[in-house]
Amino acid sequence: MSKIEGIPILSSEGSVLAIPMFILHHLQNSAQQHRIVSISIHRLKVSDMDRRRFIQTATIAGSSIAILDHTTLLSEDNQREQKPLSLARNPIVISTWDFKLPVNETAYGILNKGGRLLDAIQASINLVEADPTVTSVGHGGYPDRDGRLTLDACIMDEHGNAGSVACIENIMHPISVARCVMEKTPHVLLVGDGALQFALEQGFKKENLLTDQARAAYQEWLKSDEYKPPVDEKNHDTIGLLAMDTEGNLAGGCSTSGMAWKVHGRVGDSPLIGDGLYVDNEIGAATSTGLGEACIKVAGSFLVVESMRHGKSPAEACQIAVERVVQKQPQYKDIDDFLVGFVAMNKQGEVGALSYRKGLQYSLCKEGVNKVFDADYLIK
Numbered sequence: 001m002s003k004i005e006g007i008p009i010l011s012s013e014g015s016v017l018a019i020p021m022f023i024l025h026h027l028q029n030s031a032q033q034h035r036i037v038s039i040s041i042h043r044l045k046v047s048d049m050d051r052r053r054f055i056q057t058a059t060i061a062g063s064s065i066a067i068l069d070h071t072t073l074l075s076e077d078n079q080r081e082q083k084p085l086s087l088a089r090n091p092i093v094i095s096t097w098d099f100k101l102p103v104n105e106t107a108y109g110i111l112n113k114g115g116r117l118l119d120a121i122q123a124s125i126n127l128v129e130a131d132p133t134v135t136s137v138g139h140g141g142y143p144d145r146d147g148r149l150t151l152d153a154c155i156m157d158e159h160g161n162a163g164s165v166a167c168i169e170n171i172m173h174p175i176s177v178a179r180c181v182m183e184k185t186p187h188v189l190l191v192g193d194g195a196l197q198f199a200l201e202q203g204f205k206k207e208n209l210l211t212d213q214a215r216a217a218y219q220e221w222l223k224s225d226e227y228k229p230p231v232d233e234k235n236h237d238t239i240g241l242l243a244m245d246t247e248g249n250l251a252g253g254c255s256t257s258g259m260a261w262k263v264h265g266r267v268g269d270s271p272l273i274g275d276g277l278y279v280d281n282e283i284g285a286a287t288s289t290g291l292g293e294a295c296i297k298v299a300g301s302f303l304v305v306e307s308m309r310h311g312k313s314p315a316e317a318c319q320i321a322v323e324r325v326v327q328k329q330p331q332y333k334d335i336d337d338f339l340v341g342f343v344a345m346n347k348q349g350e351v352g353a354l355s356y357r358k359g360l361q362y363s364l365c366k367e368g369v370n371k372v373f374d375a376d377y378l379i380k
């Protein structure tokens with residue numbers, strides 16, 4: 001048998017096959033450009049010992065191997081059996097809540113055409129930010145106790161890059177500014193006036209985002225609540241979105257106007273990497289919703305990803321984070337409507353979601369179909 005420098009893979013029938021390095025390079029380049037690739041491979045005859053060693057190597061080789069799970073493998077000497085080898089897998093998009101907008105479908109459509117994760121995530125979240133009827137994100141969001149609408153957002157890519165903005169005003173799409181922070185500065189987080197100044201320099205338009213409805217709700221709140229910021233969950237949802245592309249890479253983003261009637265300057269979990277969002281492309285990704293203060297105190301999304309790193313399923317990992325919140329801060333149990341919750345996806349494309357109490361929904365788009373689910377919850 002001639003020696004071939006290559007990466008071993010295991011066919012669906014259990015035989016070990018090897019992709020020669022030169023084909024692998026071509027394949028990786030092609031996969032980036034076209035997503036779908038047809039190749040031929042050399043079939044090797046190997047002993048059981050070789051087979052075990054090959055499998056070990058393949059496991060170490062990691063994600064480039066994992067994407068071969070839908071493949072039909074070809075033999076050069078049996079041309080009649082040849083079918084295209086598809087390196088592509090279906091994208092998966094999961095997001096918090098049901099915003100009654102084509103949020104996941106937008107990201108899915110971009111990814112399914114081979115588009116970039118960040119483009120997909122940004123386009124989806126932009127939809128929610130621009131909708132004046134969503135009172136917890138972007139345009140139409142409820143203001144703080146001074147009547148000022150301040151926005152938080154962050155984004156994290158498959159390479160571990162991150163960008164965020166906090167307490168930014170008058171900019172419709174904070175997730176897009178967060179992406180600019182990531183791509184155009186050496187920083188991760190810009191806040192307040194600095195974030196606004198940067199956004200304007202980047203060509204974003206200054207706009208009044210406070211709707212008549214939000215202003216009226218604020219006037220109503222002022223009448224009865226004596227300028228006291230709330231600690232419950234009313235009027236308070238975040239769009240957090242996680243996506244897997246056709247190559248099995250993970251990224252995510254989130255955006256919110258934060259807690260309605262908050263103290264001016266308050267920043268929640270959403271723009272904080274590790275709290276509102278965390279992505280480790282080798283392990284999984286998580287995002288949070290609910291009372292930001294509760295999530296921040298346990299580094300919630302980071303905890304979910306770390307739990308997945310230690311072998312927990314996405315659902316189990318979300319439960320660990322929610323349990324940690326009330327274990328460390330039991331006073332939250334006494335707050336009516338207290339809610340904190342997480343949505344997660346692992347590297348295998350499995351998803352999970354769990355909140356403290358009933359009420360969290362999540363939307364999942366798989367194989368081209370988007371469905372809304374009620375998340376599991378801790379307090380039955």
Ligand code: GLY
Pocket residue numbers: 237238256257258259267268269270288289290291292293
């Ligand atoms: N989870 C969003 C916030 O607390 O601001």
